[in-house]
Amino acid sequence: MSDAQALPAAAEKVARPPRRSRWREAYFGTPGNAVVTLISGAVILLLAKLAIGWLFVDAVFDGSSEDCKQSSGACWPFLAGKLRYMLFGFYPFEEQWRPLTALILFIGSCALSMVPRLWGRGLLLAWALVILPLLYVLMAGGVFGLTAVPTSKWGGLPLSFTLSFVGLAFALPLGIGLALARASELPVIRVLGTGFIEIVRGVPLISILFMAAVMLPLFMPDGVTIDKLLRAQVAIILFAAAYIAEVVRGGLQDVPKGQFEAGRSLGLHYWLVMFKIVLPQALKKVIPALVGLFIAFFQDTTLVTIIGLLDFLDTVRTALRDPEWQGIAVLEGYAFAAAVYFLFSAVMGAYSRFLERHFNTSYR
Amino acid sequence: MLFLNDARFRAAFYQFVAISAVLLAGWAMYSTASANLAKQDIATGFGFLSRQAGFEISETAIAFQSTDSVGRAILVGIANTVKVSFLAVLFGTVIGLFVGIGRLSTNPLLSRLMLAYVEVLRNVPLLLYLLLWYSLIILVFPPVKQAIQFLPGFFLSNSGLAVPAMQWQSGFYALLGAVAVGVAAAFIAHAISRRRRIASGRGGSGWAMAATLFLLPIVAVWASGQVAVTWEAPELGRFRLTGGLHIRPEFVALLFGLALNLSASVAEIVRGGIQAVNRGQWEAAMALGLSRSLALRLVVLPQALRVIVPPLTNNYLSVFKNSSLAIAIGYPDLVMVSNTVMNQTGQAIETIAIFMGVYLGLSVLISVFMNWYNARVALKER
Numbered sequence A: 001m002s003d004a005q006a007l008p009a010a011a012e013k014v015a016r017p018p019r020r021s022r023w024r025e026a027y028f029g030t031p032g033n034a035v036v037t038l039i040s041g042a043v044i045l046l047l048a049k050l051a052i053g054w055l056f057v058d059a060v061f062d063g064s065s066e067d068c069k070q071s072s073g074a075c076w077p078f079l080a081g082k083l084r085y086m087l088f089g090f091y092p093f094e095e096q097w098r099p100l101t102a103l104i105l106f107i108g109s110c111a112l113s114m115v116p117r118l119w120g121r122g123l124l125l126a127w128a129l130v131i132l133p134l135l136y137v138l139m140a141g142g143v144f145g146l147t148a149v150p151t152s153k154w155g156g157l158p159l160s161f162t163l164s165f166v167g168l169a170f171a172l173p174l175g176i177g178l179a180l181a182r183a184s185e186l187p188v189i190r191v192l193g194t195g196f197i198e199i200v201r202g203v204p205l206i207s208i209l210f211m212a213a214v215m216l217p218l219f220m221p222d223g224v225t226i227d228k229l230l231r232a233q234v235a236i237i238l239f240a241a242a243y244i245a246e247v248v249r250g251g252l253q254d255v256p257k258g259q260f261e262a263g264r265s266l267g268l269h270y271w272l273v274m275f276k277i278v279l280p281q282a283l284k285k286v287i288p289a290l291v292g293l294f295i296a297f298f299q300d301t302t303l304v305t306i307i308g309l310l311d312f313l314d315t316v317r318t319a320l321r322d323p324e325w326q327g328i329a330v331l332e333g334y335a336f337a338a339a340v341y342f343l344f345s346a347v348m349g350a351y352s353r354f355l356e357r358h359f360n361t362s363y364r
Numbered sequence B: 001m002l003f004l005n006d007a008r009f010r011a012a013f014y015q016f017v018a019i020s021a022v023l024l025a026g027w028a029m030y031s032t033a034s035a036n037l038a039k040q041d042i043a044t045g046f047g048f049l050s051r052q053a054g055f056e057i058s059e060t061a062i063a064f065q066s067t068d069s070v071g072r073a074i075l076v077g078i079a080n081t082v083k084v085s086f087l088a089v090l091f092g093t094v095i096g097l098f099v100g101i102g103r104l105s106t107n108p109l110l111s112r113l114m115l116a117y118v119e120v121l122r123n124v125p126l127l128l129y130l131l132l133w134y135s136l137i138i139l140v141f142p143p144v145k146q147a148i149q150f151l152p153g154f155f156l157s158n159s160g161l162a163v164p165a166m167q168w169q170s171g172f173y174a175l176l177g178a179v180a181v182g183v184a185a186a187f188i189a190h191a192i193s194r195r196r197r198i199a200s201g202r203g204g205s206g207w208a209m210a211a212t213l214f215l216l217p218i219v220a221v222w223a224s225g226q227v228a229v230t231w232e233a234p235e236l237g238r239f240r241l242t243g244g245l246h247i248r249p250e251f252v253a254l255l256f257g258l259a260l261n262l263s264a265s266v267a268e269i270v271r272g273g274i275q276a277v278n279r280g281q282w283e284a285a286m287a288l289g290l291s292r293s294l295a296l297r298l299v300v301l302p303q304a305l306r307v308i309v310p311p312l313t314n315n316y317l318s319v320f321k322n323s324s325l326a327i328a329i330g331y332p333d334l335v336m337v338s339n340t341v342m343n344q345t346g347q348a349i350e351t352i353a354i355f356m357g358v359y360l361g362l363s364v365l366i367s368v369f370m371n372w373y374n375a376r377v378a379l380k381e382r
Helices: A002-015 A019-028 A031-057 A065-070 A076-088 A097-113 A121-140 A157-182 A187-202 A205-219 A228-254 A257-265 A270-307 A312-321 A330-359 B007-040 B070-103 B108-122 B126-140 B172-200 B207-223 B249-276 B279-287 B292-328 B334-345 B348-377
Strands: B148-151 B154-157 B160-163 B165-170 B228-232 B245-247
Touching: A019 A031, A019 B108, A031 B108, A065 A076, A076 A097, A076 A157, A076 A312, A076 A330, A097 A121, A097 A157, A157 A187, A157 A228, A157 A270, A157 A312, A187 A228, A187 B007, A187 B348, A205 A228, A205 A270, A205 B007, A205 B292, A205 B334, A205 B348, A228 A270, A257 A270, A270 A312, A270 A330, A270 B126, A270 B292, A312 A330, A312 B126, A330 B108, A330 B126, B070 B108, B070 B249, B070 B292, B070 B334, B070 B348, B108 B249, B126 B249, B126 B292, B160 B249, B172 B207, B249 B292, B279 B292, B292 B334, B292 B348, B334 B348
Parallel strands: none
Antiparallel strands: B148 B154, B154 B160, B160 B245, B165 B228
16 A cells, blocks of 8 residues: 555656756756847846846935936936825825825725625625725815815825726626626617627727716706816726626626526526626626726726826826926836836736635636 | 516516616707707817818828818828727737747746736836837937938937838839739639648648749839839928938837737737647647647647637727827827817817717727637637
């Protein structure tokens, strides 16, 4: 018996060459591979040298815009001087602890909500009744002695997060509704759902934002004006909903039809079957894909700068146009913005891969 | 209350409610919009399309002057959109193919380098890249006055690259015809030799024959002396370059941004597609005596394409739609031209309807083409 068990282990030992030769095989196995290693290594070293040289060696850490002009490296004083503007835009300077607190609260709550064990009704209620109202009060003020700050003064990172998070929160139920409409047995509902999804997916987001910015006021009765931020928000919700609907539809198609039929044959109503039987299975399958979509929407919120909202990318651009720094800190500003977007997107991407392993479902 | 429990009645009722809600909302929007437009004295209808445009377009894929009609200006915008999307798809696919294969390399350095490339491109918004490329071009290159002339007639400055333009004096259509004839002849020759090879197992692939047939008419037309070409070199004026072919920084930044953005997605799709093909397929092909490249071309790639083509379609469509970000850096694509028209005429509804319609129409066209291609590569079940 011990022989039978020892045999596979021994075979594995033979099949696995020692570590050192595996290393040599991977990097210098064939002449062609050696060339690839050398070229890739050279590229990596060159990039590292450029990055370190720019970030630290040639960089200006202390000084004025004149010093930065003379130097070829990164201009840290620009980032230090403009950081608060880039993060919070035109939010009243002495009140900026509020968006900062809101930002920390938001990111902390998001980090907690990423733990699957905490998912449930309680978390949803906490968001709806505690976290979101708190965030809103912090940002908008007007109560508890906080000065009121109109949304036209909101800007920077909090605005980007507001647009993408509120967008997702409303787009998700709407998207699920659209997916159900598209899968409906009633022809009129199906055609309306399909039409909406396909039209929105067929045009660029910028055209929907234009519609919200330019066209929507024409459709409003006299005297009714809608806040610019809200209009952009509605555009993002509608846009996101169409894409979410397609992802959810994929999940719905993966649930065997027998599940639906079994539910109906038990005498359950359509909505009960959907909410208790079909959707839980379908949504579980598409959660990683939905997180992927969320990364895309987070990046897509940058488009609101084209219709004149001061999102994070826009505040960075405006900071670059400051006469004192104009033409000096272009790379610095965009690199900072890119680093912030990269950080959040990469974390979400890693989270999406974690969820995929967690649910052990493959998604399309 | 019996009829309320009748499933057919309820189905009809729900649908009736849905359709009346949509119609009612549409009617309400229409009536408020027309009242608002009348009050603001904005004309309705598409009459403005035939009016004189009165603005210049910096980059024109088809000829345009400010005295041409608004409709033609929009056509120029469409042509510019198509031009930049087409080139971005071309470059992005080729780069992405190499990056995707590099991701699968057994060499850890190369595969990690390619992973970093993909991650850096995918995790930062496209718009940020566009703005970055554009401002870098403007910053790095000198102003027009000090344009670098690195070859006679080639000027590099922050208003772009100006190169001599080719001008056909005569023989353009003869050459075009020769190319068409050559392509058709080569195609037929290849098909014939392929059929013969399948039938008899003899003969090569006929590549040499096809290449000769392709080149023959072109060489013949050129040799006949019908074709005359002159070169128009750009001239450095006081403030701007005139004449020649001008490749503008807006175009380069947009093309660069779109192509790189696409290449990252294509790389992931290609990697996934090749990985999706069962290892046994490789081994079976090798066992049959096929070389590695033949196995890739005849066995693995056709199966990988099945997985690759549908997501590729979506990515091509998104390049086409993302080209609308051109407005942020001033490349006159469809959206930017429409925006100018909108500001001039105030007819927002019509203009937005036009460009949304164009995007929808072209999106459908691209999907139809890609679906046709997908049907060709899809599994043929018997």
